[in-house]
Amino acid sequence: MKAMAQGFTRPRAPFWRPGVLLVMGALCCVGVASHPAMAASASALKAMQTQQIGIRNFAFAPATLSVPAGTRVVWTNQDEEPHVVTSAGSLFASSKGLDTGDSYAVTFSKPGTYAYYCSIHPMMVGTIIVR
Amino acid sequence: MQDNHDNEAGNRRQFLKCMAWAGAGTLWLMKGGVLRAQPFGDGALTASLADASFSFAQISDSHIGFHKEPNMDVVGTLRASVARVNAQAARPDFLLHTGDLTHLSKPEEFDTLAGVMQESHVRKVFYVPGEHDVIGDNGAEFFRRFGERQHAGGWYSFDHRGVHFVGLINVLNLKAGGLGSLGAEQLAWLKKDLAGLSAETPLVVFAHMPLWPLYPPWGWGTDDSAEAMSYLRWFGSVSVLNGHIHQIQQKVEGNITFYTARSTAYPQPAPGVGPGPGPMKEIAPGALHRYLGIRDVRHVRGRQALAVTEEVLP
Numbered sequence: 001m002k003a004m005a006q007g008f009t010r011p012r013a014p015f016w017r018p019g020v021l022l023v024m025g026a027l028c029c030v031g032v033a034s035h036p037a038m039a040a041s042a043s044a045l046k047a048m049q050t051q052q053i054g055i056r057n058f059a060f061a062p063a064t065l066s067v068p069a070g071t072r073v074v075w076t077n078q079d080e081e082p083h084v085v086t087s088a089g090s091l092f093a094s095s096k097g098l099d100t101g102d103s104y105a106v107t108f109s110k111p112g113t114y115a116y117y118c119s120i121h122p123m124m125v126g127t128i129i130v131r
Numbered sequence: 132m133q134d135n136h137d138n139e140a141g142n143r144r145q146f147l148k149c150m151a152w153a154g155a156g157t158l159w160l161m162k163g164g165v166l167r168a169q170p171f172g173d174g175a176l177t178a179s180l181a182d183a184s185f186s187f188a189q190i191s192d193s194h195i196g197f198h199k200e201p202n203m204d205v206v207g208t209l210r211a212s213v214a215r216v217n218a219q220a221a222r223p224d225f226l227l228h229t230g231d232l233t234h235l236s237k238p239e240e241f242d243t244l245a246g247v248m249q250e251s252h253v254r255k256v257f258y259v260p261g262e263h264d265v266i267g268d269n270g271a272e273f274f275r276r277f278g279e280r281q282h283a284g285g286w287y288s289f290d291h292r293g294v295h296f297v298g299l300i301n302v303l304n305l306k307a308g309g310l311g312s313l314g315a316e317q318l319a320w321l322k323k324d325l326a327g328l329s330a331e332t333p334l335v336v337f338a339h340m341p342l343w344p345l346y347p348p349w350g351w352g353t354d355d356s357a358e359a360m361s362y363l364r365w366f367g368s369v370s371v372l373n374g375h376i377h378q379i380q381q382k383v384e385g386n387i388t389f390y391t392a393r394s395t396a397y398p399q400p401a402p403g404v405g406p407g408p409g410p411m412k413e414i415a416p417g418a419l420h421r422y423l424g425i426r427d428v429r430h431v432r433g434r435q436a437l438a439v440t441e442e443v444l445p
Contacts, residue, residue, distance in 0.1 A: 056407075057406040057407035057409070058349065058350075058407040058408060058409070059407070079407070079409055080199055080409045080410050080412075081408075081409050081410075082234065082235055082263065082266065084266060084267075086307075088307040096266075096267055097235045097236065097266035097267060099234075099235060100199070115307060116307070117307035117308065119266075119305060120262035120263065120265075120266060120302070120305070121262070121350050122305040122306060122307055122308060122309045122310070122350065123308065123309070123310065123347070123348070123349070123350040124350075125307050125308050
């Protein structure tokens with residue numbers, strides 16, 4: 001990195017020499033090989049821990065979602081109509097009224113079956129199964 | 132009337148100008164339990180006006196706070212509806228708002244609604260909440276501002292010139308997988324409220340969600356409406372007025388006639404048409420007003436029937 005910074009700050013430096021490019025290329029390759037690999041595993045872990053549920057056409061999609069304990073579930077309202085994510089039996093906190101594009105997240109730490117519905121359109125039902 | 136400019140302000144101006152013109156309307160005459168439609172301007176309308184003892188107007192689903200296609204100006208269309216009522220030759224005795232005053236139950240939305248309703252020449256407005264008016268607080272804010280305060284549950288009744296009116300709440304305590312709900316407490320009250328009336332008393336019952344299974348897959352119905360209807364069946368003339376579905380649907384069941392009103396904000400598709408009951412977005416410029424409207428109900432003394440006038444925004 002230090003070499004690259006010098007290359008940029010010195011106008012007269014033979015920066016575009018093939019040799020320098022080679023060094024840069026090698027540095028970049030090292031970078032790709034190490035840090036993004038860690039980032040990839042971190043994002044994979046994060047993806048595993050976060051699951052998305054769409055709300056569209058007055059339905060939760062998917063209607064049933066099975067996840068390991070500790071998963072963060074994010075609902076996003078894609079309808080023009082507002083919706084309210086409400087736990088049947090108050091097992092988790094209800095969302096506020098979700099306008100178009102609004103999201104609501106709940107992290108499920110305990111295994112169990114969590115039925116939920118939209119409190120203003122109660123025919124909309126869904127289930128989270130936490131393993 | 133057609134205006135295809137991309138300029139939104141221009142469109143809106145044209146739209147409001149369109150609404151200021153005299154427009155088409157439909158008169159619904161209930162005769163022997165059957166509804167007949169007649170256009171405004173027809174001689175029969177004047178005749179039916181002449182023998183009406185009083186009238187009231189219904190406004191529904193104003194959805195203040197909605198700001199998407201097909202209606203970026205729901206305040207403007209509500210205002211136009213109120214102006215239309217003000218322009219009636221015979222002033223209605225009162226207004227009825229059958230719910231979804233607001234889109235998201237926000238205080239500022241309730242403020243705006245109240246402000247526009249104050250433009251009405253008709254002083255008294257009776258309200259029932261829609262499911263959009265009870266988000267987050269089970270209707271506390273709605274009832275504080277617009278409730279009749281007859282009962283803790285928000286339901287109420289009153290008599291007007293020989294007609295018994297009942298306002299019911301069917302948008303609270305909804306159960307997962309269910310439809311609208313009246314609940315045991317309200318049903319017990321309704322039974323008691325009607326107990327002292329003679330069978331000849333005309334009844335008008337109003338609530339936000341349809342009080343008949345109009346289209347349950349889209350939630351258009353009320354779980355325990357059959358129980359309520361069993362209390363109404365003994366009366367000679369019963370009219371049930373609802374909102375919620377943003378279009379006119381009617382049904383006659385013995386002496387009970389059911390009506391749903393148009394919205395002042397945006398139309399919804401016919402039952403089962405399309406993937407869901409969201410707003411109809413693809414409406415030709417200048418055509419929106421044809422889907423919006425108010426309802427004017429005239430009580431015709433002697434026949435114990437109500438002439439229901441449905442009027443689209445001109």
